[in-house]
Amino acid sequence: MSSSKLSTPTDLASNAAKSVADALNGILADSYALYLKTKNFHWHVSGPHFRDYHLLLDEQAAQILASTDAIAERVRKTGNTTLRSIGDIARRQTIKDNDQDFVSAKDMLAELREDNLKLVEQLREAKEIVDAAKDNATSGILDDWTDEAEERAWFLFEASRT
Template sequence: MAKSQKTPKAPLATPTDIDSNSALTVAEALNGLLADHYALYLKTKNFHWHVSGPHFRDYHLMFDDQATQILGVTDAIAERVRKTGNTTLRSIGDIARRATLKDNNADYVSPADMLAELREDNLKIVETFRAAKDLAETAKDNATSGILDDWQDQAEERAWFLFEASRNG
């Protein structure tokens, strides 16, 4: 028989001076970003695994670099949520419920379509970072506001690389 899980006697209570409602609003935005980062990570790895054609090596390596960067941000996003006294994602189902980026389960995607789809997904994440930054600034959550700038810059750089790789020279 499986051992039953015990309910904690007190909630996870991380001390913060940010108003709890404001912190929750920012945490919800961050959890949405976290879900989108996991979705984008998996899509980028999918394309890394399945890219083909004359630019195989370049795209294969770029997708792998970008996936590594995307995955690297996930822990920082989740830890920021916890630092504000909130909880973060707990499961694949939680990610699926919160993610706004669409999966790509096609048997074949052309390299040009891979570049375009990943570029658009990164630009959607940039928009979401901007909205989260507005919420963080309203909440006077300066730490979240500041770190969002770095994450947004990374997403903009990924979109730029994908755009440049897609150009016909």
């Protein structure tokens, strides 16, 4: 095995790039936590709206998972390293796991809505960091990820209305 460091060229100042990477790695950890929670609820949802919720949660989980590679690649493009393990995710995640044996469909939707809104908050904070670093590429992508998380929260809200 080679012991040479990963070296990716970037024009971002090293301190700015490190701040961007830290923000993105936090978002990545929470994206994995949110993905797994969404799949957990997809697998365990029950009740009269089973099919609708089952499909909605599967679609949302796929969207979240699709973003993870792009997030990690942005970290690498800034000359930094990204998450390496489940343990690394667990150390960085702020979205809490849900290991309960039973969660009502109503509570599932509410919890995921709040988690997506928490992710939106993180994305907005990251936007300030990347804009200060003049990382235009990450800034633009953060807008897309923010819109996706807001849409997921909106769908979860609308689906849970009575």
